[in-house]
Amino acid sequence: MATTNTKTRGRWRSLIGLFVVMLVMLGSVFAGTKWSDATWTPKLALDLEGGTQVILQAVTTNNESVSAEDINQAIEIIRQRVDSSGVAEAEITSQGGQNIVVALPGRPSQATLDLVREAAQMQFRPVLYFDSPEAVDIEDPESDADVDVEEPTDEATSPEGEDSAPSDDNSVEESGNAEDESTSDAVETEDASAEEQDGTDTQDAVEQSEPQDASDLAWITDELLEEFYALDCTDPANLTGGGGLKDPENPVIACDMDGEAKYILGPMEIPGSDIASASSGMQLNQQGQPIGGWKVDLKFNKEGGDRFAEVTTRLSSLPDYSTWLSNPTASAPNMFAMVLDNLVISAPSVSNPILDGQAEISGNFTNESANQLASQLNFGALPLTFEVQSEETISATLGSEQLAKGLLAGLIGLLLVVVSMFVLYRFLGTVTVASLAIAAALTLLSLMLLSWLQGYRLSLPGVAGIIVAIGITADSFIVYFERIRDELRDGRNLESAVEVGWDRARRTILASDAVNIIAAVVLYFLAVGGVRGFAFTLGLTTLIDLVVVFFFTYPVMRLLARTKFFGQAHKWSGFHHSSLGLDGPRYVGRGRVAVPAKKSAPVQYNEDGTRMTLAQRKAAERAAANTETASQSARKDGEA
Template sequence: MSKVTKGARRSLIWLAAILVAIYGLLAVGVLTGNASWTPGLALDLAGGRQIILTPVLDEGATQEIDQSDLDQAVSVIRQRVDASGVAEAEITTQGNNIVVALPGTPDDATVDLVAQAAQLQFRPVLLVGDPSPTTTDDETVTESDETPVAEPSASASATPEPTPSASEVANLITDAEPEPSASPSAVLLDAAVPEASPSPSAETTDEAAAEPEDASSFAWLTEDVMADYAALDCLDVENYGGRTMGDPDAGYVACSSADFAKLAMGPVEVTGDDLETASSGPEMSQTGSFTGGYEVRLQFNSEGAAKFADVTTRLVGLEDPRNQFAIVLDGVVISHPVVQSRITNGEASISGNFTQEQAEQLANQLKFGALPLSLEVQSNQQISSTLGADQLEKGLIAGLIGLVLVALYSLVQYRALGFVTIASLIIAGATTFGVISLLSWGLGYRLSLAGIAGLIVAIGITADSFIVYFERIRDELREGRSLKSAVDHAWTRARRTILISDAVSLLAAVTLYILAVGGVRGFAFTLGLTTVIDVIVVMLFTHPVMVLLARTKFFGEGHKWSGLDPRQLGRDTMYKGRGRVRTGAAAPKDGLTLAERRAAERKAAEGGAVAADEVGEPTAAEVAAVNDAAEVSEADADDAPANDRKGDV
């Protein structure tokens, strides 16, 4: 068995292993009752539940709800829904109402989660650790718990990051009018990456066993709190939305959306009720000049100012990271700045390497959390699909018609070779269906009508890749190569064209997915997914099958029904790629094929020149000998620059 044949069979084995893995995992999900053989459907095809919420201020509140507050409420609700695993949800505003449409049949916990009001808390920081879950013994924290987080490779937050990354200077909180004796340091401290996080060891273990002296005491790190701290995974998106806020009078652990660090904190000392408002703007130095950066300004009410003065007075004298306080919104730490001075007048500012957008985002989050706002459920009802089963049926029929037409065209144009196209489309369809069903189970993905449109478009993209390959094989046969040689040379050239074409399609799909909203993203997702699968099928199925077929008698000898008969291909038609051909000028010089010209040259060298009209059809042995002799020189010509190759397509 040749090396080429072994490589082809190995590729087919890899493809079979991929399909077995996909449907094996799906079977496990079906048997455990967590998955289905078919993908979940989105709102437009399956319907769902619609909840209309109305934001209401508490009695006696003087603030007003504006559009930015509604947008922030939508952001918080979307974060909760995403963390709960519900995909393809639609969350919009209509006037002063918030409309939440959840596909399928969401459970009661998800519905209750949507209607919860966001809470804002200020807690003192006790530990800052690595985002990954760790193990602990009975009384101590492992070294990995104390390792500060650097900058993880994947984002776990569903909302824009309001604070600088771990590699930048973190937040610095200063008094708007600092006292002379407590002026802030000239060096900004990095709250996200402290040099070390203290661990409650011998001395602090005794402290933890006693009653806490204040909110910054390690005594708040009880066994339950430390167990939660060790188990918390801040690389999991589910821990960035919809988490319970915990007991305000006990220790608490949460993830930071600013740098994905894991924080252990003391009890709540200041709440959103104590914060009057928040705003953002250019940062100013103590002399009143602009620094070029941006800051977030906090204004506390009289009661909050007194609480905050006590907090900053205690924290400013503690070691890192206990000189930080965490701002927790809806169970997620949105910032944990370092206290640089006592703040006694209720006016503070958070500064750092903010962009204008980051400062505005953090200010809006603080302002929203400070609102005495609740969400009242105006209606909670089941809704029918906006398009329904009728549109789904029509979409599937359209896809089936397109598939049948492609199959008929392939059989007419390529005869038996068309069955390779049909088999490739079946493999691509089975792979796509399995992957989408897995995504529906694992990530809650739901297929919309726009997504089905992307799958239908993919039929043409996939078939186009096969046509490029087959036509290149035909061109090589017209030049007089044997089928084995034609398959190898055609693959070298067609592969480049296929990869470039698919790369452009994938780039368009990714760009569309990032920039678009709603159903258009569903179209972009399935288009990108099928483009990747197209590359896999061509590499692991279509080309290996052609390599094996080229070694069969039916295809290798050019049977008239194989679609690869050199006599039926003709000499005056050459494929230029992607549906274009050239005729007439592409005919071989003197009306001879490559094999005939080589044979004539060989005879001329042996016994004198032979006129073109005196050269008859070469024997099979002569053709094989000429092709073998020309193999090396033609391979070199294939590698030459395109401008230097005459007749290259």
């Protein structure tokens, strides 16, 4: 009895857990509608809701031509801005080689539209200080302001290919000076350090002086330092870029474009327009043979080369990374940052003055990352601006009518599936209906949460993926039900058939859904546009199918097997011998078909539908044999 109670509790535990998860999801959406911007329906994409379309023309102030590569780089910058701002399903394409068409679904905010219109500019600024990307509460006495700093991955080298001094350690190290003083207390100038030697307490106040050059730590004020530590570069909202061209005469705070570090940068020293060209290639030794790494060659024009010579001469005299780590409050490191769209795309170090305006940037590059940096530098070299050619509200390309037709098609398909389930499995079809209802509720709740938390928008291809999922989910039920019926045909009772059938059906269901998930993942990453919406919903609903089959359908079948209606194989249960094909010819595998028993043959079931015992079957066989003998004797007497 204890074992039976334990099994019953196990059946209910899965169901209760599933319903608790659904209630939590429902409660989250409800809370989002009350205290946030969540809605009770998924947000719709551009093809279903319409939106705003902005056509931008790329122009240069010096009348230089804009290449297709420059347009593609501009599209990538705009795409990063839009994606980081939380707008999903945006369409950004080129038109005619000179224009960029940006279509945003729904009603985008004015801030998002401003991000689209702004031009991206490049600046070269010296690095004054950098740290890990997380925000630090410097007012909290328990917080540790000495957070880890990350080693720069790129190094600037001379045109002859002589590498600058590499960092001693590739791992993340502790920030702080030799005495483990907190860098959040203050950034000291050389004059302040001298006063500390005289006994002056520089922890309470920092003597500020006029900066002598762009690498002078006097640029760092208490307000700037407080803003630096409060900045969280792990937040996607701080990685959008844009925001207009920063004042070149003042220091700025910027995030790494990948959100892996944050920087305090000095005033701009070289504008991006001073870049003559940039290209990527393999690193070569002095004999011109490749040595296995990748590099980016950077060349400045005459004016930029003169400025770069001054900057690298000063930076090469500053401490390298490993030395700077031991006392980061004494001076700036020997690094300069390339800032594109107000994000740091690279921050290499300089160990030697570069006097001819030709630099080689080397480090942990791959072919792809080196090409990307070269493209970004070439794009930043253009004094490029965007002129708004048109901005208009566009209607849905498919609209509510097509959405209604798609939903109608889904309802018709669902109805046909339900009808076929009842025809094939009688009242067992109620399990199918309930499972499909649970799957539909989980899908809707998931889409609502994704729309609220991730900015997901449902497109018409996504609706198609959901409709296809109806067949995938129903197929799982059919596989399981047929396995149960096969076990019943082999003479098992229903409880045993449910368990053995599940062991066999589970492998088939997992294999089938695994194929669908792999197809959805490959399609999502290789396809573009609306096809990705189809792949996403296909993969999501396939995962939900597994959840429903494992945590709803299987436990429900275990409970129904203990009921009288299903356990005793009622005529309308779906498990009656007439439903199992035992009253007629049936395929039994390996090309064999079981011939229906003759009327005189002993039956295998009693009149109430229960299976005969061995004694009952033998008695029936003897009665059938006697009947056959009497029949043969009567035929012989008639012939005589």
